[in-house]
Amino acid sequence: MIRLENIEKVYRTDRIETVALTNINLEVDEGEFISVMGPSGCGKSTLLNLIGLLDVPTEGHVQLDGAPITTYRDRQLAAIRNREIGFVFQTFHLVSDLSVLDNVQIPLLYRRMSNRERRERALEALDRVGLSARVHHFPSQLSGGQQQRVAIARAIVGRPRILLADEPTGNLDSHMGEEIMGLLEDLNRGERTTIVMVTHDQQKAERTARIVRLFDGRQVN
Amino acid sequence: MLRHYLTLAVKVLLRRKFFTFISLFGISFTLLVLMVATAMLDHTFAPMPPETRQDRTLNVVRAAMYGPSDTSVSSAGFELFDRYARDLPGVERLSIYSSVGVVHSYIKGEKIESSLKRTDGEFWQILDFSFIEGGPYSTEDVDQARFVAVINETTRRKFFGTQPAVGKSLEADRQRFRVIGVVEDVSRLRSVPFADIWVPYTTLQSDGYKRGLLGNFNAMALATDRSALPQIRDEFRSRLDRVELPDPKESTTLVAPFETHFESYARDIGGAQKWASEKDPNSQGWKLTLVLSVAAVLFMLLPTVNLINLNMSRIMERASEIGVRKAFGASSQTLVGQFIVENVLLTLVGGLVGLVLSALVLRAISESGLIQYATFELNLRVFGYALAFALLFGLISGVYPAWRMSRLHPVDALRGGAAR
Ligand SMILES: Nc1ncnc2c1ncn2[C@@H]1O[C@H](COP(=O)(O)OP(=O)(O)OP(=O)(O)O)[C@@H](O)[C@H]1O
Ligand SMILES: [Mg+2]
Numbered sequence: 001m002i003r004l005e006n007i008e009k010v011y012r013t014d015r016i017e018t019v020a021l022t023n024i025n026l027e028v029d030e031g032e033f034i035s036v037m038g039p040s041g042c043g044k045s046t047l048l049n050l051i052g053l054l055d056v057p058t059e060g061h062v063q064l065d066g067a068p069i070t071t072y073r074d075r076q077l078a079a080i081r082n083r084e085i086g087f088v089f090q091t092f093h094l095v096s097d098l099s100v101l102d103n104v105q106i107p108l109l110y111r112r113m114s115n116r117e118r119r120e121r122a123l124e125a126l127d128r129v130g131l132s133a134r135v136h137h138f139p140s141q142l143s144g145g146q147q148q149r150v151a152i153a154r155a156i157v158g159r160p161r162i163l164l165a166d167e168p169t170g171n172l173d174s175h176m177g178e179e180i181m182g183l184l185e186d187l188n189r190g191e192r193t194t195i196v197m198v199t200h201d202q203q204k205a206e207r208t209a210r211i212v213r214l215f216d217g218r219q220v221n
Numbered sequence: 222m223l224r225h226y227l228t229l230a231v232k233v234l235l236r237r238k239f240f241t242f243i244s245l246f247g248i249s250f251t252l253l254v255l256m257v258a259t260a261m262l263d264h265t266f267a268p269m270p271p272e273t274r275q276d277r278t279l280n281v282v283r284a285a286m287y288g289p290s291d292t293s294v295s296s297a298g299f300e301l302f303d304r305y306a307r308d309l310p311g312v313e314r315l316s317i318y319s320s321v322g323v324v325h326s327y328i329k330g331e332k333i334e335s336s337l338k339r340t341d342g343e344f345w346q347i348l349d350f351s352f353i354e355g356g357p358y359s360t361e362d363v364d365q366a367r368f369v370a371v372i373n374e375t376t377r378r379k380f381f382g383t384q385p386a387v388g389k390s391l392e393a394d395r396q397r398f399r400v401i402g403v404v405e406d407v408s409r410l411r412s413v414p415f416a417d418i419w420v421p422y423t424t425l426q427s428d429g430y431k432r433g434l435l436g437n438f439n440a441m442a443l444a445t446d447r448s449a450l451p452q453i454r455d456e457f458r459s460r461l462d463r464v465e466l467p468d469p470k471e472s473t474t475l476v477a478p479f480e481t482h483f484e485s486y487a488r489d490i491g492g493a494q495k496w497a498s499e500k501d502p503n504s505q506g507w508k509l510t511l512v513l514s515v516a517a518v519l520f521m522l523l524p525t526v527n528l529i530n531l532n533m534s535r536i537m538e539r540a541s542e543i544g545v546r547k548a549f550g551a552s553s554q555t556l557v558g559q560f561i562v563e564n565v566l567l568t569l570v571g572g573l574v575g576l577v578l579s580a581l582v583l584r585a586i587s588e589s590g591l592i593q594y595a596t597f598e599l600n601l602r603v604f605g606y607a608l609a610f611a612l613l614f615g616l617i618s619g620v621y622p623a624w625r626m627s628r629l630h631p632v633d634a635l636r637g638g639a640a641r
Contacts, residue, residue, distance in 0.1 A: 054544075054547075054548055054632045054635070055631070074552055074554075075552045078551060078552035078555075079552075081547070081549065081550045082550020082551075087548050087549070089548075093541055093544065093548075093635055094545075095542045095545055097542070098229070106549050107550055109225060109551075110552075110555065111550075115224075154549070158550075
């Protein structure tokens with residue numbers, strides 16, 4: 001379902017060139033739950049951004065369902081991001097001007113449905129992450145862990161086929177972390193959602209089907 | 222979706238109060254000036270009483286005779302119209318009337334200055350004056366050279382105080398007229414109908430006015446139909462081309478075109494160029510249109526650039542939001558839409574403030590008496606223009622920043638908008 005071929009990602013700033021990823025070849029099957037591990041700065045987030053169509057590789061190809069994404073236009077990309085992909089950012093990226101409920105509804109805004117349905121589905125997603133009591137708060141009024149759960153609710157509200165989660169349990173206590181891990185496993189088993197999760201937690205990684213290890217932009221296995 | 226955008230826009234604008242205030246201030250001021258200018262132009266050019274049939278009326282208010290060495294420009298003479306403008310095809314009514322002249326009267330030792338216009342009876346049939354007292358003089362009154370006068374409200378107050386004026390008489394430049402009608406004041410800017418006192422042209426002291434191609438007269442033709450206007454212009458022009466000029470060595474060509482009010486004003490543009498304008502029988506309307514458009518564009522340029530800058534920084538502050546929306550499926554087009562909604566909302570609010578302010582400014586100008594009898598006001602037409610200006614302004618100043626922003630790659634936007 002997800003296929004990366006000879007991916008290389010180089011960040012060029014004025015003087016410095018940072019090679020964030022080189023020679024990455026990765027295939028993730030439909031319904032698979034894998035984790036990505038590696039030390040800080042090794043390119044995990046960069047990899048996830050490429051899979052999530054948020055960035056383009058310097059070299060190589062990204063394919064989703066065999067489609068050559070690299071050639072797609074803005075509108076087609078937007079439609080795929082909207083329908084197929086749910087993203088949990090490492091740093092959450094909640095919109096500070098919007099309430100929790102409005103934040104979670106964002107992916108649904110770009111789909112054809114009634115306001116009532118949007119609202120109901122957002123409430124349902126918030127219920128799944130245990131935040132039903134905070135829907136009218138603003139992000140700045142939430143703890144780090146609560147913000148992370150809003151970010152997860154937003155990623156799953158559109159029932160995407162692919163969930164990309166950048167350290168989704170990083171800010172949660174062990175109990176809450178466990179809940180979220182359980183939720184991801186449910187999605188994977190119950191709805192056959194393909195999940196790629198970045199984590200530093202060896203124990204959680206071991207619960208997934210496969211671990212991809214990165215070191216300094218390279219795959220190590 | 223639109224509702225979501227609107228609520229979001231309101232939230233954003235309220236949140237960044239300082240920015241909103243600065244933007245609104247700029248927008249309101251810009252639109253204020255544009256609206257005041259529009260209202261003044263509307264007052265000068267748009268059809269309104271007494272010129273209710275302006276859309277099918279043409280006037281000759283200027284005549285030029287020029288030859289190899291010399292050019293004379295003035296109004297046309299009575300004879301020109303009497304001999305060549307009668308029975309033009311497509312003309313329902315023709316009126317010949319003089320330009321306004323200043324006359325003096327004395328009331329209890331005090332000197333009063335009034336503008337006096339000498340007209341025929343048709344003048345009152347083409348124009349739609351609203352009479353407060355009495356009525357106009359007829360063609361028969363003119364033929365009989367009766368010393369009757371129509372005066373305006375202000376003149377009635379000067380001469381007769383609060384009393385009715387019909388039946389009383391007044392003296393102007395040592396001629397005595399019996400007042401037969403009183404009309405509402407007409408703005409000085411409406412130069413065709415404007416005067417304080419209107420009397421039959423036959424009351425002129427000498428009949429010298431009847432001779433001469435140049436002189437002190439204007440003509441107004443009411444067409445049977447708008448579609449007859451070009452025909453009227455052309456026919457009169459070709460008749461003039463055949464006129465035998467008194468001194469062919471001195472003057473070779475006579476130009477006195479039938480034109481709209483707007484076109485007549487256009488002939489006044491451009492110092493040295495003016496002579497050329499007067500001699501060109503073709504419409505000079507485009508010049509005035511050009512001058513007005515260029516002025517409007519120049520005037521809007523700076524505020525627009527400013528607003529674009531403000532919008533740019535406002536949008537960049539929200540780069541992360543743009544990144545999030547893109548990541549979850551907003552297309553560039555959708556985002557451009559969102560920001561334009563926001564910006565148009567802002568300019569409409571600014572426009573509304575500008576509209577209220579311009580109503581106050583216009584009232585102040587009207588009351589200052591700067592222009593005789595002018596009452597500038599906001600009507601539906603001006604409001605429509607104002608709305609169009611505000612929308613245009615909002616679109617122009619919103620589109621470019623929105624477009625720039627929408628082209629950001631999602632990751633770059635999430636990182637804060639620094640482009641690669
Ligand atoms: N926009 C950028 N410009 C320049 N270099 C970048 C940029 N983004 C990432 N990098 C570099 O690319 C490398 C990989 O970064 P990435 O964010 O993928 O690491 P990571 O594995 O997610 O780390 P962490 O575990 O700390 O989140 C790092 O060396 C980083 O400095
Ligand atoms: Mg990372």
